[in-house]
Amino acid sequence: MGIEQKAGNMGIVTVGLEQAVNWARTNAMWPMLFGLACCAIEMMSAQASHNDMSRFGMELMRASPRQSDLMIVAGRVSRKMAPVLRRLYDQLPDPKWVISMGDCASCSGVFNNYALVQGVDEVVPVDVYVAGCPPRPEALIHGVLTLYDKVRHEKLTTWA
Amino acid sequence: MPEPLEVNYQELRHLVSERALKGETVLLNMGPQHPSTHGVLRLLLELDGEVIINCIPDIGFLHTGIEKNMESKRWEMAEVMTDRTDYLNNTGNNLAYCLAIERLAELDVPLRAQAVRVILVELERISNHLVWLGTHALDLAAMSLFLYCFREREAILDIKEMCSGQRMMTTYFRPGGLWRDIPADFEIAVRRFVRMFPGRIKQYDALLAKNPIWMDRTRNIGKISAKEAINLSLTGPVLRGSGVAYDVRKAQPYSGYEQYDFMIPTGTHGDVYDRYLVRMEEMRQSLRIIQQALDKLPYGPFRSNNRKYVPPPRAELGTSMEAVIHHFKLWTEGFTLPKGAVYQPVESPKGELGYYLESNGGNQPHRVHMRTPSFLHLQALPILCKGHLVADLVGIIGSIDIVLGDCDR
Amino acid sequence: MSEEHLKLTLKAIKERFGLKDSGLMKYPPTLLVDPGKIVQICQVLRDEFGFDFLCELTAVDYWPEEEPRFNVIYGFYSHAENVRMALRVPLNGDHPTLPTVEGVYRGANWPERELWDMFGINIDGHSDLRRILMPHDWEGHPLRKDYPLGYEEPQFTFNYDEIDKRKHHARYEEA
Numbered sequence: 001m002g003i004e005q006k007a008g009n010m011g012i013v014t015v016g017l018e019q020a021v022n023w024a025r026t027n028a029m030w031p032m033l034f035g036l037a038c039c040a041i042e043m044m045s046a047q048a049s050h051n052d053m054s055r056f057g058m059e060l061m062r063a064s065p066r067q068s069d070l071m072i073v074a075g076r077v078s079r080k081m082a083p084v085l086r087r088l089y090d091q092l093p094d095p096k097w098v099i100s101m102g103d104c105a106s107c108s109g110v111f112n113n114y115a116l117v118q119g120v121d122e123v124v125p126v127d128v129y130v131a132g133c134p135p136r137p138e139a140l141i142h143g144v145l146t147l148y149d150k151v152r153h154e155k156l157t158t159w160a
Numbered sequence: 161m162p163e164p165l166e167v168n169y170q171e172l173r174h175l176v177s178e179r180a181l182k183g184e185t186v187l188l189n190m191g192p193q194h195p196s197t198h199g200v201l202r203l204l205l206e207l208d209g210e211v212i213i214n215c216i217p218d219i220g221f222l223h224t225g226i227e228k229n230m231e232s233k234r235w236e237m238a239e240v241m242t243d244r245t246d247y248l249n250n251t252g253n254n255l256a257y258c259l260a261i262e263r264l265a266e267l268d269v270p271l272r273a274q275a276v277r278v279i280l281v282e283l284e285r286i287s288n289h290l291v292w293l294g295t296h297a298l299d300l301a302a303m304s305l306f307l308y309c310f311r312e313r314e315a316i317l318d319i320k321e322m323c324s325g326q327r328m329m330t331t332y333f334r335p336g337g338l339w340r341d342i343p344a345d346f347e348i349a350v351r352r353f354v355r356m357f358p359g360r361i362k363q364y365d366a367l368l369a370k371n372p373i374w375m376d377r378t379r380n381i382g383k384i385s386a387k388e389a390i391n392l393s394l395t396g397p398v399l400r401g402s403g404v405a406y407d408v409r410k411a412q413p414y415s416g417y418e419q420y421d422f423m424i425p426t427g428t429h430g431d432v433y434d435r436y437l438v439r440m441e442e443m444r445q446s447l448r449i450i451q452q453a454l455d456k457l458p459y460g461p462f463r464s465n466n467r468k469y470v471p472p473p474r475a476e477l478g479t480s481m482e483a484v485i486h487h488f489k490l491w492t493e494g495f496t497l498p499k500g501a502v503y504q505p506v507e508s509p510k511g512e513l514g515y516y517l518e519s520n521g522g523n524q525p526h527r528v529h530m531r532t533p534s535f536l537h538l539q540a541l542p543i544l545c546k547g548h549l550v551a552d553l554v555g556i557i558g559s560i561d562i563v564l565g566d567c568d569r
Numbered sequence: 570m571s572e573e574h575l576k577l578t579l580k581a582i583k584e585r586f587g588l589k590d591s592g593l594m595k596y597p598p599t600l601l602v603d604p605g606k607i608v609q610i611c612q613v614l615r616d617e618f619g620f621d622f623l624c625e626l627t628a629v630d631y632w633p634e635e636e637p638r639f640n641v642i643y644g645f646y647s648h649a650e651n652v653r654m655a656l657r658v659p660l661n662g663d664h665p666t667l668p669t670v671e672g673v674y675r676g677a678n679w680p681e682r683e684l685w686d687m688f689g690i691n692i693d694g695h696s697d698l699r700r701i702l703m704p705h706d707w708e709g710h711p712l713r714k715d716y717p718l719g720y721e722e723p724q725f726t727f728n729y730d731e732i733d734k735r736k737h738h739a740r741y742e743e744a
Contacts, residue, residue, distance in 0.1 A: 033193070037247060041247060042327075049310065050314045080221050080703070110241060110244065111241075112718075112723075114719030116224060118721045219702065223702040225719075229718065388675075390648065502594070514625055518593075531625050539676070
């Protein structure tokens with residue numbers, strides 16, 4: 001006999017702690033405003049009304065790293081920008097995730113030269129890579145949903 | 161792991177005034193990541209209370225080495241990189257590059273291709289002004305306009321996707337004409353857009369043009385006189401807002417612009433409000449040009465027939481030996497341009513965009529330089545914002561319409 | 570009418586300063602100038618002939634030719650007459666220097682900083698000669714032809730492990 005049957009009409013619902021915490025994390029994940037280049041325009045398009053990211057919990061983009069959970073690195077990261085990126089990543093409070101949006105952030109895309117960091121995973125650890133130059137807003141949303149999938153499967157031992 | 165760099169203040173001493181070194185004024189860093197700097201721009205502000213004494217821009221956070229990278233690619237492969245400099249004006253950049261190559265090679269462009277180029281470039285101008293309006297209004301706290309403008313922009317992106325398969329970085333214009341002919345739905349979609357858009361501009365005007373808050377925040381801010389603007393190499397809506405009617409489309413017409421009838425809007429005071437009015441009127445004039453170009457769209461080939469530069473259609477490869485040889489040469493080596501240099505100016509939505517191409521007779525560019533308007537407009541920022549408040553600075557940056565990809569290349 | 574003004578200007582400048590046509594530029598019409606005379610010619614162009622707009626300031630590197638190694642290009646436009654012209658200044662390879670035209674055209678400030686940053690061309694008399702596009706402690710001048718592109722070898726399956734060892738990954742350091 002489970003607890004729920006015993007509780008009757010008291011309105012008690014039971015769920016595992018992992019599931020509850022992961023559900024809470026995915027349903028209101030706020031990204032930090034980190035649009036660098038062309039992919040930023042597609043990120044803005046994904047946030048606008050045609051493809052709305054608010055339906056997935058990303059209601060608004062916070063400018064301050066202290067108030068956000070997710071960093072979407074949208075655009076090419078130059079060598080001058082890399083320390084700034086790392087500093088902002090360090091200022092994000094735990095739990096934090098990083099989506100590398102676009103070809104330039106994942107592997108420096110079309111530009112294989114002295115000025116760009118060849119893939120942003122040289123600087124910050126990345127959870128989801130979204131390909132495209134620039135990726136369509138639907139592709140970005142697919143990347144976000146993949147990240148949600150990943151978060152929902154996180155175990156108690158990793159974050160406790 | 162890259163460590164944050166500590167800048168020695170001795171190097172920057174000559175830029176700040178004496179009061180800053182004594183501690184009377186505050187040095188504030190408006191860092192590379194900031195919601196209203198439209199990209200990665202770092203500004204060092206010297207503030208006396210809230211009044212700006214001096215503003216030192218620090219750019220280079222988006223420097224991609226495009227000019228050097230283009231020197232190691234072939235001519236047609238390098239065009240892919242031109243889309244990504246000014247990423248709100250992709251077709252305009254492609255057009256400037258293709259026009260420069262066509263000038264060097266003396267390549268002809270059929271009339272149909274010229275008309276389609278004009279239509280797509282004017283649509284791009286409207287799309288750029290929509291993003292400008294959305295982000296400018298968002299910074300000055302008129303937030304709903306951001307959503308309206310991006311909704312209109314989706315219609316334009318659909319048209320670009322219909323032609324070339326890509327929403328933003330199309331690379332649809334090639335030396336000699338277009339990559340492939342426009343589809344049958346193109347005219348219907350463009351006419352639908354032209355019918356729908358004037359009503360939307362009226363809505364935006366009704367929201368902002370006579371709005372007392374908007375006028376308070378933009379009138380008499382960031383003024384610059386015509387003479388000073390010319391000396392500072394400003395072009396585009398910033399120069400036209402100060403009263404100089406200079407537009408490369410009228411002064412040195414290219415791609416058939418001389419046959420279209422349109423006006424050049426100018427302002428009188430040279431402040432942020434006048435630049436807003438100039439850009440809104442430019443959107444209406446662009447619609448006029450698109451209408452005329454669509455009415456006059458001629459039938460004919462969409463790309464030049466000069467097989468030294470343009471690959472033959474695949475159907476010809478089965479029958480003609482010369483076509484096979486040309487195809488082979490173009491795909492393995494690429495075309496070579498005769499030795500020479502050219503500077504081709506074009507009117508981008510932000511100002512005069514110029515491509516300086518130099519060829520040493522090979523199949524790779526010897527030097528490509530992009531004279532971008534954002535780079536030159538940003539050096540005028542310290543002069544525009546002297547004596548204003550920090551809140552006005554946001555409006556001024558929005559009104560000069562910089563795109564950091566254009567600025568840093 | 571404006572074409573005549575252009576021809577007049579070119580003829581007058583050529584005679585006054587003893588310059589030659591540059592055969593390389595197809596458009597706009599260009600003259601070759603010595604580095605010492607450039608400020609004077611700019612002043613004359615702006616004040617007497619109405620070329621009040623500096624639209625282009627860039628350089629080309631011709632390494633391995635040492636003399637001249639650089640060619641600096643100044644592009645001008647006249648608002649009143651609607652004509653364009655350009656000047657080319659050849660510079661040698663060791664310690665290339667140019668006087669600044671910032672006093673004549675204020676808009677030359679940042680392009681000259683870019684010349685210093687990308688090519689190493691020293692500008693005499695510039696108010697603020699620092700690096701503009703590269704980080705301030707970068708060594709080398711990227712747009713010179715003897716500066717490498719910085720090309721990174723692509724990672725295929727056959728060299729996956731050896732490139733992985735060389736490449737710097739943030740994730741492995743976190744874990």
